[in-house]
Amino acid sequence: MSMQLYGSTISPFVRKVAVFAEEKGIALDLIPTAPGDASPAFRAISPFGQIPALVDGDFSLADSSAIVTYLEAKYPEPALIPAEAQARGRTIWFDELADTIVFGAGRAMLFNRVVGPLFRGGVGDAAVADAAERDQWPGILAYLDAQVGGRDFLVGDTLTLADIAVASAFASTLHACAPVDAAVYPDLARYLAAILARPAFATRVAGERAFIERARARVVK
Known part of the structure; x- marks a missing residue:
């Protein structure tokens, strides 16, 4: 099952994650979500209503920089965050x-x-x-x-x-x-x-x- 990415790619932060994942060959399902969405289901994965938010099985994470760091660690090739x-x-x-x-x-x-x-x-x-x-x-x-x-x-x-x-x-x-x-x-x-x-x-x-x-x-x- 692919990961779910919540947000809209008009947001540079959501787009950053979507492009980062595609350049690595990682499949993400985009779930259209507005910033500040107050639904209990969304707030369970993004406590302050931030987009993007990522769900990977039973793991969730909000904030684009945190998400790309997670993706880089889980899928290190091709490297998009240098080691040097x-x-x-x-x-x-x-x-x-x-x-x-x-x-x-x-x-x-x-x-x-x-x-x-x-x-x-x-x-x-x-x-x-x-x-x-x-x-x-x-x-x-x-x-x-x-x-x-x-x-x-x-x-x-x-x-x-x-x-x-x-x-x-x-x-x-x-x-x-x-x-x-x-x-x-x-x-x-x-x-x-x-x-x-x-x-x-x-x-x-x-x-x-x-x-x-x-x-x-x-x-x-």
Whole structure:
């Protein structure tokens, strides 16, 4: 029996786990679940209503970073969290950066331009989204453009959690803001295009984009 992953892949955290699992060849059944779901069954596996939550037999775990750590330990090949000390440290840094800094700004844009207006009855503050894109986003783009440089991956010469986490944070944010300007941030734009073209990302992101466009069409009728 495959594991169950609760959440929606519009969330960068849920997508991060889904992509991580697919890149390892791990089968997961996605159970659509909204953040904050208060049902007793969901709270039994995610006490504070967080998504994603994972169920593997009689074991459950919430929080994306905890889940990918569990999956890496249970299914060590192919390795997506390096064993070498410096490489592992940098991988965990980029995972944290993606979750807190990249999607810290991204959340303000995604919630106020997409989730609130399209899925929560028109709740959204455009000024908050505009401020995040104007004041926070350029520094994030510049930092990551420099970190990527001419490389294909953020850590070493193969795909790691660092790439999956960063690309997932961008995939969610890019549902709500302009594409990365390749004239200004050429290395980051090239890198993201390549990572997001991987099958584990591409199919999901295309489905999310179609879902958002259908919701937008309903709202503007």
